[in-house]
Amino acid sequence: MVWAIPQDNFVAPGSLSFDEVIVEIGGVAIQLWTRDSGFRRVIEERYEGFLNPGALPACRFEIQLTSNRQCAATDEDVSVFKSGSKWCLKRGDFQAEWDLDRRAGWIRQCANPYSIDSVLRITHSLLLAMQGGFQLHASSAIRNGRAFLFAGVSGAGKTTMARLAPPDAVVLTDEISYIRRIDNGYRAYGTPFAGELGRPGANQSAPLQQACLLRQGQQNRLRAVSRSEAIRALMRHVLFFARDNELVEEVLDSVVNFASCVEVVEMEFTPDRRAWELIQ
Amino acid sequence: MKNCYIARSRSVAARQLGEEMVIMSAQDSTLFNLNPVATLIWLAADGQTRLETIVQERVCSTFEVELEEALRDAEQFVTELAAHGILLRGETPIHDSSTATVKLP
Numbered sequence: 523m524v525w526a527i528p529q530d531n532f533v534a535p536g537s538l539s540f541d542e543v544i545v546e547i548g549g550v551a552i553q554l555w556t557r558d559s560g561f562r563r564v565i566e567e568r569y570e571g572f573l574n575p576g577a578l579p580a581c582r583f584e585i586q587l588t589s590n591r592q593c594a595a596t597d598e599d600v601s602v603f604k605s606g607s608k609w610c611l612k613r614g615d616f617q618a619e620w621d622l623d624r625r626a627g628w629i630r631q632c633a634n635p636y637s638i639d640s641v642l643r644i645t646h647s648l649l650l651a652m653q654g655g656f657q658l659h660a661s662s663a664i665r666n667g668r669a670f671l672f673a674g675v676s677g678a679g680k681t682t683m684a685r686l687a688p689p690d691a692v693v694l695t696d697e698i699s700y701i702r703r704i705d706n707g708y709r710a711y712g713t714p715f716a717g718e719l720g721r722p723g724a725n726q727s728a729p730l731q732q733a734c735l736l737r738q739g740q741q742n743r744l745r746a747v748s749r750s751e752a753i754r755a756l757m758r759h760v761l762f763f764a765r766d767n768e769l770v771e772e773v774l775d776s777v778v779n780f781a782s783c784v785e786v787v788e789m790e791f792t793p794d795r796r797a798w799e800l801i802q
Numbered sequence: 803m804k805n806c807y808i809a810r811s812r813s814v815a816a817r818q819l820g821e822e823m824v825i826m827s828a829q830d831s832t833l834f835n836l837n838p839v840a841t842l843i844w845l846a847a848d849g850q851t852r853l854e855t856i857v858q859e860r861v862c863s864t865f866e867v868e869l870e871e872a873l874r875d876a877e878q879f880v881t882e883l884a885a886h887g888i889l890l891r892g893e894t895p896i897h898d899s900s901t902a903t904v905k906l907p
Binding site for chain 2: 749750753754757758762763764765766767769770771773774775778
């Protein structure tokens with residue numbers, strides 16, 4: 523397995539090309555560069571609504587397409603580790619390196635949108651961890667100018683809550699919520715990462731009001747949970763892939779701080795529109 | 803486990819929440835919740851003190867439990883955490899790997 527490629531293959535900072543795309547999620551821009559104009563269009567379609575050609579990218583990736591024969595299954599466990607100043611990402615269907623000093627790297631994958639999606643999720647999880655934020659297995663929405671999270675395991679009702687959202691609510695995602703620490707609080711951002719709903723969230727953001735731990739039941743009600751219960755529950759839903767002591771410390775600190783700043787409740791709900799009466 | 807010494811792994815992040823402990827492994831991001839008894843043992847796992855002494859001096863003096871029963875439970879707990887790389891154990895004192903920091907939020 524080759525983990526290093528000649529540095530000439532890195533995209534030089536500032537270089538512009540016809541086949542570059544800048545995808546901005548949560549105010550964090552990542553430049554993707556490919557020599558294949560067909561795949562560039564695939565990326566543009568996949569991240570429609572999250573493209574920002576004028577954004578200053580936090581990092582740049584050159585995408586090197588391989589033949590489908592060289593791609594293994596996507597169900598292999600992902601491996602993310604740091605080697606010197608480089609993050610190394612690997613799964614059956616992709617391999618990537620990201621040099622923190624150069625703010626540039628490469629992705630080797632076959633021409634499908636799923637691999638690049640995974641690389642972006644992982645890269646954002648690393649960027650967020652360094653800045654006191656995190657991604658959470660949760661749907662989220664804005665109502666009355668404030669954001670609400672609905673966290674839970676698969677089947678708990680994340681997509682259901684997004685699907686039942688009233689017209690005055692803006693769905694940010696039904697699958698992966700994007701949380702950044704802003705000043706003394708937290709802000710939730712829309713993401714293009716969709717679950718069963720099958721459509722990307724709105725590219726909007728709002729200050730976080732409440733995080734709801736979902737539990738389907740016979741009635742609609744909120745129950746306060748202790749801070750330790752909140753931290754334990756949230757930690758189970760944080761997306762984090764890296765084998766790195768320092769970053770694990772950062773993520774745990776972020777969640778502990780989050781539970782101090784944002785109200786976390788258990789939300790028992792019936793899977794119908796009345797559940798949204800609790801979200802004000 | 804007559805001569806069993808235990809030390810906290812450095813490859814974890816740990817935060818004490820009241821009497822309980824939340825531990826996240828840096829190896830595989832696995833999350834562990836320790837109850838108050840396990841937390842006492844974890845905090846005392848300095849690599850220099852025998853497990854039996856920890857159980858006797860920390861656990862039995864705090865909770866109403868017989869030494870034999872507490873030691874049996876502690877050995878099971880240590881075996882489980884050692885299997886995940888959260889705790890290190892040895893038959894002699896452990897000098898160079900102990901003292902993962904524990905922060906109070």
